[in-house]
Amino acid sequence: MNRFENKVALVTGGRSGIGRAIARRLREEGAEVITAQRGEDDEFESIKADFSDPHTPEKIVAEVISRKGQLDVLINNAGMMQExxxxxxSIEDWQRNITVNLTAPFLLIRAALPYLRKSKGSIVNTGSTEGLAANPNHAAYCVSKSGLHGLTRSVAVDHGHEGIRCNAVAPGWIDTDLNIDMIENSSDAEAFRRNIGRIHPVGRSGTPEEVAALVAFLAAEEAGFITGQVYTVDGGRMTQLSLP
Incomplete structure (x- = not known):
């Protein structure tokens, strides 16, 4: 498929994990992809970005327009989690989590709107199942992802009449390099894997590519009547009740 032929996509946090899978999927389907994150990207054209700096988002969008002259798809994927x-x-740590996970996407969307308006473009935000529920000691992360889900709905309502769509995905346990390392470095990796399997009705954790497939669909024109939605990608984990 070439659903994104002649389109330019910006993927934040596109150098690894879910972001890398999204960038690759969009490229496979014809998009010109630019990633933005702290370091250089050895696979994609990229922009160095510090999302804790509120001036960064506007600079990133301006750079994309300078290089490509258009912006059709915005993927807000960059984020952080601090336990x-x-x-x-501290208030400083709290604010950094909110800034990176919520304020930066807001500022990126605000800067991108004039260009997305021209192209009738699409926004997909990477939320989290922790925007719907909570794990212990993740207050800042949960709040920021809940806020990102709310921002998704607000943008969809405010800008749908301009042809701009905004959706979100809420991944659960995904086998990113970070999560795989966490398992491998645990005291009993095999037991960890068994426990992960038990909490998912499908019997396993997810892959970045499975998230990327949904992101690509939501960003594509064939999803033109879908906006303001948060799609959970969690193998049924949030659906399954715990045993009494």
Whole structure:
């Protein structure tokens, strides 16, 4: 398929994990892809970006337009997670989590709107199942992802009449390099894998490519009547009740 032929896509956090899978999928389907993250991308044309700096998003969009002259697809995927209880988290750490996970996507969308308006473009945000529920000591992450889901709906409502669509995916446990390393470095990797399988009705964790497939569909014109939605990609984990 060439659903993104002659289209330009910006993928934040596209150098690894889910972001890398999304960037590859969009490229396979014809898009010119630019990634944005802290370091250089050895596979894609990229922009160095510090998303804790509120001036960064506008500069990134301006750079994309300078290089390509258009922007058709915006994927807000970059994020961070810091484990800390509410009493232990400093205001500085709290604010950094909110800035990277929520304020940066807001600013990127705001900067991109004039160009997405021209192209009748699409936005897909990477939320999380933790925007719908919570794991221990993840308050800042949960709040930021819940807010990102709300931002998704607001953008869809405010800009749908301009031909701009905005959706989100909410991945659960995905086999990124970071999560795989966590398993391998645990005290009992085999037990960890068994436990991960038990909490998913499909019996396994997900792959970045499975998330990327949904992102590509939502960004494509064939999903033209879908907007303002948050799609959970979690192998049924959020659906399954715990045993009594």
């Amino acid at each position: 800390a209880g509410i009493e232990e988290m």
